[in-house]
Amino acid sequence: MINVGVVGASGYTGLELVKMLVSHSGFKLTYLATTQGDTMIEQLHPSLVDVISMPVEKADIQSVVKSCELVFLALPHKTSMGFAKELLDKGVKVVDLSADYRLELDTYEEHYCEHEDKAHLNEAVYALIEYYREDLKTAKLAAGPGCYPTATLLGILPFIPYLDTSAPLFIDAKSGVSGAGKKLTKMTSFVNMNENIFAYNPLKHRHEPEIAEKIEKIHGVKLNVNFVPHLIPVTRGELVSVYATLKKDIDPIEVLKKQYANDPFIRIRETPVDIKSTSGTHFCDIFATKNGNALFVSSAIDNLLRGASSQALVAANLMCGYDEGMGIPTIAYMP
Numbered sequence: 001m002i003n004v005g006v007v008g009a010s011g012y013t014g015l016e017l018v019k020m021l022v023s024h025s026g027f028k029l030t031y032l033a034t035t036q037g038d039t040m041i042e043q044l045h046p047s048l049v050d051v052i053s054m055p056v057e058k059a060d061i062q063s064v065v066k067s068c069e070l071v072f073l074a075l076p077h078k079t080s081m082g083f084a085k086e087l088l089d090k091g092v093k094v095v096d097l098s099a100d101y102r103l104e105l106d107t108y109e110e111h112y113c114e115h116e117d118k119a120h121l122n123e124a125v126y127a128l129i130e131y132y133r134e135d136l137k138t139a140k141l142a143a144g145p146g147c148y149p150t151a152t153l154l155g156i157l158p159f160i161p162y163l164d165t166s167a168p169l170f171i172d173a174k175s176g177v178s179g180a181g182k183k184l185t186k187m188t189s190f191v192n193m194n195e196n197i198f199a200y201n202p203l204k205h206r207h208e209p210e211i212a213e214k215i216e217k218i219h220g221v222k223l224n225v226n227f228v229p230h231l232i233p234v235t236r237g238e239l240v241s242v243y244a245t246l247k248k249d250i251d252p253i254e255v256l257k258k259q260y261a262n263d264p265f266i267r268i269r270e271t272p273v274d275i276k277s278t279s280g281t282h283f284c285d286i287f288a289t290k291n292g293n294a295l296f297v298s299s300a301i302d303n304l305l306r307g308a309s310s311q312a313l314v315a316a317n318l319m320c321g322y323d324e325g326m327g328i329p330t331i332a333y334m335p
Helices: 012-021 061-067 079-089 105-111 129-136 147-162 207-219 252-259 305-319
Strands: 002-007 027-034 055-058 070-073 093-096 141-143 169-175 225-231 238-245 266-268 284-291 294-301
Touching: 002 012, 002 061, 012 027, 012 305, 027 061, 061 079, 070 079, 070 305, 079 093, 093 305, 105 207, 129 147, 129 305, 141 305, 147 169, 147 207, 147 225, 147 238, 147 252, 147 284, 147 294, 147 305, 207 225, 252 266, 252 284, 294 305
Parallel strands: 002 027, 002 070, 027 055, 070 093, 093 141, 169 225, 266 284
Antiparallel strands: 169 238, 238 294, 284 294
């Protein structure tokens, strides 16, 4: 058993990590922390009463080092790298769910803030599992992709070699409200969200440069990426639709099947995907079709799991020599 901890246990992604780690056969949950501490995990999350009883401490570097061989950081950007750099120097493996290690330095500082851990930035492995699986097996630091980039990249990456790269890429993305976190805002209040849908930060969202950067890193192609996210009145789930222009004739479903033939958590669908079928799971469902040279790709994930916590757990499994599917949820919340 490998001792692991979760720093940032009060949020939705922290809760999802705890739920999976409680029954994980290779990891022992030995440390839970928040920035305030002084509570119990079942007080933070009443749904865990009679499931797990464990103190939640105020986050402390030395306590993590004493308790853990690997730690999940479910913290906001900037806060996360402050913990990660010291933990890495002390030999603790880190899986970071924030944006702090997922981008190149220039991209990060343009869209977030000055980076405080440039020394470890180049060591980070982007934890988009299907494209960085082998790199993660030897990684000390895994950087979790954003939820929207996860769904978008898994859908569009197989098609990049067949695209007219002079044409813009348009991404229409819709996410449940849990993606905005637990903090209540005017935008996420019930009165505003109920029976409503709206775009936010269109063409200016921070996930747009992440998508463009990873397409270029994986395929060596620069694309004009246009990303528009929407909030929809559901708790969890994410549906991403990508519109692109083909330069050659292909069978979209066959392209997907060939790309993901050996990837157990990618499901290629013959009909358009929906969020309910992936809710509560690590699966990414993908559908694609074309009309002449117009390509439509649609992917669905659980934003809290495949878009954050279960993807982080798969990265940890690989980093520790376990099967990637160990402890990973596969049964959807249906109906």
